[in-house]
Amino acid sequence: MAWKSRAAVYVEKDVLEFQEITIEDLKPDEVLLKVLLCGVCGTDLHLFHGEVPLAKPPVVLGHEIVAEVVELGDAVEDLKPGQRVAVDPVVPCGHCEFCQSGRPNLCPNMKNMGYHMTGGYTQYTVASRDRLFPLGNDMPLKAGALVEPLACVVRGYERLQPLPGSKVLILGAGPIGLLWNQMLQGVEAAEITQVDVVPERAEMAGELGARHAL
Ligand SMILES: [Zn+2]
Ligand SMILES: [Zn+2]
Structure with missing residues (x-):
């Protein structure tokens, strides 16, 4: 069944508008998420001000998402409704030479939740199972929303050694x-x-x- 969600939609440069959006039926590998908290990244401000041409309005911004699992696609078996998750908002194609060599962050066909696809400034959003990382339900929400930016730092740290x-x-x-x-x-x-x-x-x-x- 399609879900309705209240969302802050980026409709044009410097304008967010509250709208009701429709969330389509889940694909087998997808998970419906209730957004618990979504951080505001510096990139979100650049996108909002139209300084980065990555986000084409209308789109729901926000990619530092901590959420609760609501409903599972038919093929998802290892999550449960009510479980808390962090979201990796980067959706690589999985087929190009970069994806195949373990560097999906360089994928030229990459899509991002919060730029190209519905992100986190909404009551409900959708992500595929492989973008979700279960968190303890006792993890503070603010800490959960920092998982995505911290992951960027951890990656840099590993390279810096x-x-x-x-x-x-x-x-x-x-x-x-x-x-x-x-x-x-x-x-x-x-x-x-x-x-x-x-x-x-x-x-x-x-x-x-x-x-x-x-
Ligand atoms: Zn960010
Ligand atoms: Zn790729």
Whole structure:
């Protein structure tokens, strides 16, 4: 059965409009999700202001989604209604050379929830099972909404492979910079310097453990 959902739809540059959207019947590998919380990424602001041509209105933005499973497609057997999940909003094609070589983030045919497909600024949204990661139902919702940005930081961290005693400079102390700050706290004897033009952000970098915060 098709579902109705109230959504904040990006209809044109600088305009979000509350609308009722229709969610079509689930495909076998899809899951209907009730959005519990959706973060506002810096990218969402760029999309909203029409600065990035990736999102073609009308579309529902939002890709830092924590949600509850409502209904399962026929082929989904390992999730249950009521289960809390984080969503990987990137939907690679699975067939190109990048997807086949384990680098789906470079897929030229990639689609994104919240750019090309309905994202998280809505009561209900849909994702395929392979984009969902079960969370403990006791995980705070705000932490759940940080899973997607944190995953970006973890990927960068794995590539950086910081050594004990590393001296690290983090440019910017917004949410991503502060997640980097916290990741790098785990590196033995790392010396972290973090800079930001906003004094409150630099201050928070210091509170979170940067040795030099400017
Ligand atoms: Zn983002
Ligand atoms: Zn691909």
